[in-house]
Amino acid sequence: MNSKLASRSIIVITLLFLIGPFGIIILAGLSAGDFMTFPPDGISLKWYAKVFEVKSFRASFALSMFLAIGGTIAALLLGIPAAYAISRYKIPFAETIKTIVAAPIIVPGIIVGLALLRYLVVPLNFTVTIALFLAHTALVLPYAVRVVSSSLNNLRSDMEEAAVLLGCSRVGAFIRVVLPNIRSGVLAAFILGFVTSFNQVPVSLFLSGPGVRTLPIDMLSYMEMTYDPSVAALSALLAFLSVAIVFIAEKFLGFSRYV
Template sequence: MKITGKVRMLITVLVIVYILLPLLVIIPASFTRASFPSFPPQGFSFQWYVMLLDRPEFIEAFLNSTKFALLASLISVMLGTLAALALAKYDMPGKTYLVSLLTAPLTVPQLVLGVALLIYFTPMLLAGTSTGFLIAHIIICVPYVVRFVITGLSGFDYTLERAAMILGAKPITVFWKVTLPLIRPAILSGALFSFLTSFDNVTVSLFMVSPGMRTLPLEVFSQMQDAYSPLIASVSGIVIFISAALILVLEKIHGVGRMIGKSHS
């Protein structure tokens, strides 16, 4: 048993190292003094991070990514939460198929999804517009909210809602005072993953973006087609830091690790 436990621990460590290896390479490479990316880095310097302040295209792309990610996650939370509540509370024909339909973007390759959205949006004059771009991001974000909120409602005690109604509370009061506080961790987890999904997305964005609008991942993708410099590594380092910080904050407050564990159980 002890040997099996050690082997299991060794495999776990190797898998974690394998997953984190790209991050362990890109972050040190962003602090190099050299004019080309290298690992291990040649010297230590913040020069490439400082240079980002003189590159307005990256700053504008970062603001665009943040704006669209916030809007997409906000709308996705509203739509996904309402859909999850309806699916969890009410018996309806084809309920299983509705859940599969709402979470389908999680299983469909994003390349296929991007092509489909481009074909669908072009006759509607939404392709290459900010509105079409936002709708596309909402489509890929809603499944995370639906999945997390349904998971959060799996152990929900509906007698609490009925007790509040018996005591005279109105439906909106019951939702605001009873339901929402209990599923808030699930909603926040869905909002977090929606934000990160929108902020980091490249594949679907490539089909939806207009020539005059760039997001940070697309700007990095475009810059790498010409040359790969430590400046790109520094942008990647910032994205990694933002993603890790958001996950750590949510883990500290609500325990996103437990929420993910529930969703896979």
């Protein structure tokens, strides 16, 4: 009927606005010409191939992967115990602790990068890579705590008491009973953390040095110098990667309820 048609069109137009540009990027990257144009001048895969040849892209991809995986694991190692303590104990200063841990969400990334550069890297001789690692860990930590907490809150705490009464130690109860039941929350936290960290730009703006650049920063500086479609091709590839991860996560975890 009429209202149904109207409602469908609103959804389609919105989705077109949100997702359409990616279609254009994918096509622009397929161009056979040397400049970004749309529609593309002929079709070729040469720019997609070039992405893999650019050395700096490879190095920065590796750094971004390291930060995303390592930083997220570190954040989970810090965040899971914190989330557990917040949901299961009446700890003193609970509100303060929660505020501190959540603060990185409010503090703009560019400031974090600058602050770490001025007060960790320069005076304390931290390497840029370590500073980046610390910054990414702190940035992912609030998400890790939030997602794991919501998983824990859905889990009744008397299960742990039951496990203890059946002979488990407290740590044992956590490993045998809690962990298996928050597994999907932890995985979701990992994926959310990975994606957040991998796509993070502002933190790394100041925190980059010779040979130490995250992928998005590398793409930005590449764009400033050249206007060829390889960045479009790379963007398209990254988009595919994200889509694949999210698709799989949604399929197995119902990821969207954690976002």
